[in-house]
Amino acid sequence: METDRPDIVKVVEDGVRIYRKNPILALPHVLSTILVLAFTAALLASAAFLAGYVKAMLDADDMGNAMLISIAGIIGIIILLLLGWIIIPSFFQAAAIKMSDSAIAGVRVDHHMAFSPDRERAIDLVMANIVVFIATFIITLVFIVLNIVLRAELGIFLAGGMGLSLMFYPYSIVLNGRGMISAMKEGFQVFWRNRLLIGILWIFIYNIGMVISSLSFIVVFLLMGASALAYLLVGGFSLFGLEAKFLAIGFGFGGFFAITIFTSAFVISPLKMLWETYMYRRLRFGQTD
Amino acid sequence: MAKQIESLIPEGLNILKKSPELLIVSFLDSCLQIFLIFFWMMIALAGTIFLSAALMAAQAPNALIAVIVVSAVLGYLVLSFGISAFFQGALIGGASIAAQGKKPSFSRLVERGKASFFDLLLASVILFAASLLLFVLIMPAVLFAVMKDIPLAVAAGSFAMAVLMLGSTVIWLAFSPVYYIIVLGRFGVPDCFRKSIDFVKANLVAVLLLTFATTMLQSIIYAPFTVITGPIRWLDIAAEGVGSGIAGVLTLVFFGITLMISKTLSAIWWVLYVKDAGGFPDDELEEEDESGEVIDDVIVEV
Numbered sequence: 001m002e003t004d005r006p007d008i009v010k011v012v013e014d015g016v017r018i019y020r021k022n023p024i025l026a027l028p029h030v031l032s033t034i035l036v037l038a039f040t041a042a043l044l045a046s047a048a049f050l051a052g053y054v055k056a057m058l059d060a061d062d063m064g065n066a067m068l069i070s071i072a073g074i075i076g077i078i079i080l081l082l083l084g085w086i087i088i089p090s091f092f093q094a095a096a097i098k099m100s101d102s103a104i105a106g107v108r109v110d111h112h113m114a115f116s117p118d119r120e121r122a123i124d125l126v127m128a129n130i131v132v133f134i135a136t137f138i139i140t141l142v143f144i145v146l147n148i149v150l151r152a153e154l155g156i157f158l159a160g161g162m163g164l165s166l167m168f169y170p171y172s173i174v175l176n177g178r179g180m181i182s183a184m185k186e187g188f189q190v191f192w193r194n195r196l197l198i199g200i201l202w203i204f205i206y207n208i209g210m211v212i213s214s215l216s217f218i219v220v221f222l223l224m225g226a227s228a229l230a231y232l233l234v235g236g237f238s239l240f241g242l243e244a245k246f247l248a249i250g251f252g253f254g255g256f257f258a259i260t261i262f263t264s265a266f267v268i269s270p271l272k273m274l275w276e277t278y279m280y281r282r283l284r285f286g287q288t289d
Numbered sequence: 290m291a292k293q294i295e296s297l298i299p300e301g302l303n304i305l306k307k308s309p310e311l312l313i314v315s316f317l318d319s320c321l322q323i324f325l326i327f328f329w330m331m332i333a334l335a336g337t338i339f340l341s342a343a344l345m346a347a348q349a350p351n352a353l354i355a356v357i358v359v360s361a362v363l364g365y366l367v368l369s370f371g372i373s374a375f376f377q378g379a380l381i382g383g384a385s386i387a388a389q390g391k392k393p394s395f396s397r398l399v400e401r402g403k404a405s406f407f408d409l410l411l412a413s414v415i416l417f418a419a420s421l422l423l424f425v426l427i428m429p430a431v432l433f434a435v436m437k438d439i440p441l442a443v444a445a446g447s448f449a450m451a452v453l454m455l456g457s458t459v460i461w462l463a464f465s466p467v468y469y470i471i472v473l474g475r476f477g478v479p480d481c482f483r484k485s486i487d488f489v490k491a492n493l494v495a496v497l498l499l500t501f502a503t504t505m506l507q508s509i510i511y512a513p514f515t516v517i518t519g520p521i522r523w524l525d526i527a528a529e530g531v532g533s534g535i536a537g538v539l540t541l542v543f544f545g546i547t548l549m550i551s552k553t554l555s556a557i558w559w560v561l562y563v564k565d566a567g568g569f570p571d572d573e574l575e576e577e578d579e580s581g582e583v584i585d586d587v588i589v590e591v
Contacts, residue, residue, distance in 0.1 A: 005295070007294075008293070008295060009495050012494045197295050200295060200498065203502055204497065204498055207501035207504070207505075208497065208501075211458070211497075215454070218454050221447045221450045221454070222447070228441075228443040228447060232440050232444065248444075
């Protein structure tokens with residue numbers, strides 16, 4: 001199983017080169033982000049509808065039913081929200097890994113691949129992601145308690161270490177056809193045998209994401225400055241339903257939100273997946289093409 | 290081909306174990322910086338008390354007081370940068386000697402510290418001035434905000450923030466290896482800045498990796514210490530203030546140790562990479578006798 005170890009600089013450079021040749025690799029990430037946002041918006045809208053319904057019940061002094069519907073509604077929406085946030089990205093994750101793998105192997109990738117994940121693999125990935133989410137949730141709680149009791153800062157490092165050790169199970173499921181438990185075992189083995197290399201890759205991915213996000217905020221600041229300047233030069237006008245004097249604030253809040261999602265879907269997520277796929281292929285199969 | 294980043298980590302740790310002198314250099318640097326802060330604070334305090342009273346009694350103009358204050362600040366900065374430049378030269382030079390498999394004796398460390406002193410001082414002052422200049426850009430926005438001209442303050446502030454973010458990123462990235470290039474490549478100012486930009490262009494990913502790794506190193510080293518300092522605070526339940534007091538002292542000690550190790554290890558990693566990727570030659574080392582004294586004339590008998 002152990003193969004020659006790749007140079008991390010080459011992994012990063014090759015990943016960027018492959019992405020520049022195949023920008024379509026961003027498609028599954030963009031689709032996933034749009035669908036998750038739409039799903040979240042729909043659930044928030046239904047929560048608002050439910051709130052109106054509960055208010056009408058309270059107005060009619062029907063306290064018992066109002067309480068019951070509120071509790072059931074909140075629990076239902078949280079469960080649906082969590083399931084949606086796990087299931088939707090999992091299907092696109094399976095397609096994205098396959099696309100990245102093909103691009104690394106030099107095979108032409110097109111947009112059809114984003115909509116046709118291997119059904120069996122995608123379902124395995126959904127199940128694995130749900131299990132990992134629950135495990136992470138419980139372990140994070142334990143770490144938080146440990147942090148409070150010990151007053152130590154170890155929790156975040158232990159949680160980070162756990163995240164690292166689970167980095168490769170999606171690749172093992174999609175690219176190696178393993179089942180959930182077997183993929184987790186294999187992913188952990190790949191991590192443990194190359195922990196220094198993977199640790200460095202994780203440090204790079206984590207920090208480069210922060211650098212790209214903060215650099216993209218420059219655009220937001222320029223938009224804010226331009227809108228304030230336009231207000232000074234032109235005076236009263238409105239854009240996107242916002243009065244000129246509130247435009248800078250709108251660009252500020254909206255811009256930070258939009259740019260974070262944009263850079264994540266178009267730059268950070270596709271590159272992260274390419275680098276991880278590349279690393280998995282090299283460490284597991286010893287070749288990239 | 291340049292060294293693999295992964296191989297630098299064990300190699301750097303090995304050098305650190307074999308050359309604890311490098312740790313002492315970092316330790317002395319930190320100690321002197323702390324001493325300078327206290328010393329300068331005492332001088333500033335004494336100066337404020339005695340000088341201001343004397344100046345006020347003599348009805349000295351405000352400009353004179355301002356000149357004295359600015360001189361005090363500049364004096365502190367020059368001394369602080371001077372200490373930093375000397376020890377940085379010693380640390381980088383020492384790491385380079387250790388990377389050759391030789392012992393960096395204290396006489397050699399002092400020699401290396403003196404060799405690039407003025408170039409390192411000048412480069413650090415220039416970089417500090419450039420960063421400071423970027424922050425000055427924010428001042429108009431503050432001024433407009435004070436004058437309650439909010440749209441103008443928002444416009445000026447937003448543009449200043451954009452320039453500040455871009456400028457500080459460029460300075461942070463393009464000149465991160467500049468001190469290593471000065472010491473290892475024996476470049477002066479301004480050639481070192483040009484060489485640094487060329488080096489970063491040619492090794493962008495590696496420079497990013499090294500920068501990220503060395504930035505996170507401090508947190509990684511410090512985290513395990515919190516397992517000791519954290520539970521000690523529970524002693525407060527038995528005796529008020531005892532736990533916090535002990536934990537406070539231990540935190541200072543552990544933080545000092547962390548700073549010393551992370552600073553030295555970062556320097557070693559950078560030296561190993563920059564020397565290899567930049568193609569800088571090994572130091573030509575003179576022979577030393579057992580006490581560490583440099584022997585001037587080595588006579589080889591055939």
